Amino acid sequence: MNYKNGRDVLPPSLLKELQNYIQGDLIYIPKPTEKRALWGEVSGTRKLLAERNKEICLYYTNGWSVADLERKYHLSGESIRKIIVKAR
Template identity: 75%
Template sequence: MNYKNGRDVLPPRLFKELQKYIPGELIYIPKRTDQKSSWGELSGTRKLLADRNEEIYRLFSNGWTITDLEHKYHLSGESIRKIIVKTR
């Protein structure tokens, strides 16, 4: 999340009105509900994890052991098993 100075982004009248209620404090203004994205969509994390999980499944299918995958991806055996079952 990026912080913006209200003086730089708000109309002067609105800025002065907000100063009456929260002078010198931080305020969080959430996105409108029609603008929400799913987790990881904007940053690309969702796709990176999906690609990683596909690779884990492919390597497992090609004979890699759970232990091999644990070391390569720094995940627990249980996490690797969940990925494999979910990806099938």
Template identity: 65%
Template sequence: MSYKNGKDVLPPSLLKQLQEYIQGEIIYIPKREKKRAGWGENNGARLLLERRNKEIYRQYKNGSKMVELIQTFHLSEDSIRKIIGKNKERASNATR
């Protein structure tokens, strides 16, 4: 986030309207809701987790034991079970 002077970026009529509410102070103007990126979309974290979760499910389907998955991916048993459950659900929905 960077600081911008209102008189440099706003039309004069809008600047006058804003001055009725606030003068000489910093105001934050949030992005439009539809323009906001979802969690992990900009830095690739979401994609990495999706790939990891698909790999966990693939290994599970190929016979890996829960203990092996826990040790390989450094996650709790509960987390592994949730990932497997979500991927099972997606797979069953995709075949319908």
């Protein structure tokens, strides 16, 4: 990161306004940021897990036991229960 003198890069009116708040100290001005995608949105993992969870709930409502779902999806019983409860 390079440091620049405010006199060299800021308009005089903005420099004067900043000096009302901070003088002689270093200040970091972050880049404007775009909102980042949530985990798994870019790769599609989030969508795949949502579909899997819907399937789990559908099987459960159709009478499958938690043990059956554990074997089918290779998840713990606690994970299966969390998915079912969250869907309600």
